[in-house]
Amino acid sequence: MEKRTPSKASLSQSMEDDDGEAPPLAVSITGETPEPPSPVGVTVITGYLGAGKSTLINYVLNAKHGRRIAVILNEFGEEIGVERAMINEGEGGTPVEEWVELANGCVCCTVKHSLVQALEQLVQRKERLDHILLETTGLADPAPLASVLWLDDQLESEVILDSIITVVDAKNIRMMLKEHRDSASFPEAFLQIAFADVVILNKVDLILQEEPGHVHLDVLEELEKEIHNINSLATIIQSVRCQVDLHNILDCEAYGAKHIAHLEALLQDSKSTPVEGRHDYSVRTLCIYEQHPVDLAKVQSWLEDLLWEKKSSMDIYRCKGVLYVHNSDQLHTLQAVRALYEVVPGRKWHQMENQLNKIVFIGRDLDENTLRDSLKSCTSLT
Numbered sequence: 398m399e400k401r402t403p404s405k406a407s408l409s410q411s412m413e414d415d416d417g418e419a420p421p422l423a424v425s426i427t428g429e430t431p432e433p434p435s436p437v438g439v440t441v442i443t444g445y446l447g448a449g450k451s452t453l454i455n456y457v458l459n460a461k462h463g464r465r466i467a468v469i470l471n472e473f474g475e476e477i478g479v480e481r482a483m484i485n486e487g488e489g490g491t492p493v494e495e496w497v498e499l500a501n502g503c504v505c506c507t508v509k510h511s512l513v514q515a516l517e518q519l520v521q522r523k524e525r526l527d528h529i530l531l532e533t534t535g536l537a538d539p540a541p542l543a544s545v546l547w548l549d550d551q552l553e554s555e556v557i558l559d560s561i562i563t564v565v566d567a568k569n570i571r572m573m574l575k576e577h578r579d580s581a582s583f584p585e586a587f588l589q590i591a592f593a594d595v596v597i598l599n600k601v602d603l604i605l606q607e608e609p610g611h612v613h614l615d616v617l618e619e620l621e622k623e624i625h626n627i628n629s630l631a632t633i634i635q636s637v638r639c640q641v642d643l644h645n646i647l648d649c650e651a652y653g654a655k656h657i658a659h660l661e662a663l664l665q666d667s668k669s670t671p672v673e674g675r676h677d678y679s680v681r682t683l684c685i686y687e688q689h690p691v692d693l694a695k696v697q698s699w700l701e702d703l704l705w706e707k708k709s710s711m712d713i714y715r716c717k718g719v720l721y722v723h724n725s726d727q728l729h730t731l732q733a734v735r736a737l738y739e740v741v742p743g744r745k746w747h748q749m750e751n752q753l754n755k756i757v758f759i760g761r762d763l764d765e766n767t768l769r770d771s772l773k774s775c776t777s778l779t
């Protein structure tokens with residue numbers, strides 16, 4: 398089943414909301430050979446001011462990891478150690494980004510114009526790339542970017558959204574969580590966590606300084622729990638100066654419908670945020686279950702009411718799940734980022750398996766009863 402989106406007009410509207418400029422909607426770059434190579438994964442890096450995004454980029458650009466990684470930046474910090482990328486005027490006055498090559502095989506550039514154009518240039522380079530990192534300075538809500546990069550397989554794009562990584566400053570987030578526990582407001586940082594597939598909990602050395610001995614371990618455990626309360630689907634990696642094993646943050650295939658085992662493991666570990674002491678308006682995770690098989694058309698129309706028409710007051714950011722569909726021996730996977738959603742048939746159910754629907758929502762004002770009852774209404778075939 399192909400990816401379902403509301404009208405293009407409303408998608409581009411949501412992108413315009415972010416920076417006043419509507420990026421093009423799709424990257425479709427077809428290869429000339431009959432068998433195009435597998436697409437290059439794009440990892441989007443978000444994070445609150447000063448969390449350590451540049452530190453992570455610097456680490457990737459300077460480490461000997463043996464991978465050819467391209468980095469696309471919005472802004473070029475002085476500390477990055479390469480000359481500021483130049484913007485040239487290409488043929489016909491088209492602005493062209495200049496790529497800077499580094500000794501370890503990585504390349505990087507600053508995007509001042511079209512992201513899609515920069516990606517096109519990248520994949521047209523003769524050297525094959527292993528991965529692309531995209532730093533999104535100041536982008537509170539990475540969803541519009543996900544909509545641009547998360548494309549239908551049918552488009553045969555040469556790039557594919559791999560995952561969204563959010564870098565978090567452990568000391569800062571600890572303070573923010575304390576401050577906002579009982580308040581109706583929520584900082585941008587929580588939104589970035591809500592959209593993350595991987596959270597790098599950086600600057601854990603500062604927690605050790607504050608809480609020497611064994612106490613810092615309890616503090617970090619508590620922080621991980623709080624982050625999982627916002628987004629139980631995210632993998633959390635603790636770090637100092639973003640020194641992370643790249644295998645843990647690249648090639649996550651967080652949006653790939655083929656990676657069912659990983660999705661199932663995430664769903665298995667996901668738990669609803671405990672309700673006690675929490676306000677409904679905070680960003681949280683909610684899991685719903687339904688034992689009976691659902692009608693696919695009804696599920697689609699239910700999702701479209703929730704995500705497109707916004708008939709309830711709920712604000713849903715992310716959604717992942719497995720569906721047990723009437724008249725199908727295949728498990729179906731469900732993924733959504735804001736208004737964009739996809740339901741894809743996956744592997745066959747095993748004989749002794751407990752077939753059921755499980756959906757995890759991440760968002761604000763999530764109403765468990767409404768979601769559970771409306772999913773239940775998708776079980777009838779009339």
Ligand SMILES: Nc1nc2c(ncn2[C@@H]2O[C@H](COP(=O)(O)OP(=O)(O)OP(=O)(O)O)[C@@H](O)[C@H]2O)c(=O)[nH]1
Nearest residue numbers: 445446447448449450451452599600601637638639
């Ligand atoms: N103590 C400590 N400092 C760190 C760590 N990681 C990064 N820093 C420092 O934190 C500061 C901010 O890091 P950056 O990498 O520039 O953060 P950023 O997210 O790119 O910041 P902006 O571009 O301003 O949003 C720098 O001075 C880093 O050296 C860490 O793990 N521990």
